[in-house]
Amino acid sequence: MSFKPGDTVHIIPLKKSGLVSRLLKPGHYQVTLGSMQITCRETDLESRTRKIKATATPESVLPPSSKEKIRRLDLHGLRVAEAMNQVESAINRAILCNQERLEILHGIGSGKIKEALHRYLEQLVVVKNxxxxxxxxxxxxxYF
Structure with a gap:
């Protein structure tokens, strides 16, 4: 089975769920697990849509969709380019969900992500403030 960026997957050896960030090479994917980016073989991943239990409620087992609300995005440990890709996706999802606000956790650190984020936000028409x-x-x- 092949995966595409944005797919929710279960990482079998770690017994954790993550989001596919990108295809690195055939059979190898970069997966976001919390604030970490890890490389996984395709054989170590399974689609979260296969893990539906008959007795569970649908909300508890369905993977996050592009229309599920995202209230907070943690960018700790990411490089500027990776962080900005995630910010763009999170803003798109927030807009699709008609959210009024979104929190971005960029940390204090060197300030590079914060500066890039603020420059990006100044250009977006959908951002009120x-x-x-x-x-x-x-x-x-x-604020949207």
Whole structure:
């Protein structure tokens, strides 16, 4: 079975679920697991849609869809390019879900991700406003 970016997969050896970020080479994928990016063989992955239990409610077993709300995106440990790809996807999902706000956790660190994020947000017509969280300067709140 082949996977595409955005697919939710179960990583069999780790017994965890993640999101396919990209195909690295045939049979090998980069998978986002929390704030980590890991490389997995296709044989170590299975689609989350196969893991539906008859007794469970649909919401508890279905993988996150592109229309499921995302309230917070954690970018810790990512490089600027990787972070911006995830930000773009999260903003698209938030807009599709008619959300009013989205929190981006970029951390304090060197400030490179925060700077790139703010430059990107200034260009987006759909963003009404954005600001740093007053109690945590490592978080930017976006308002749509």
């Amino acid at each position: 954005f600001k740093l969280e007053p109690s945590n300067p490592g978080v930017t709140v976006i």
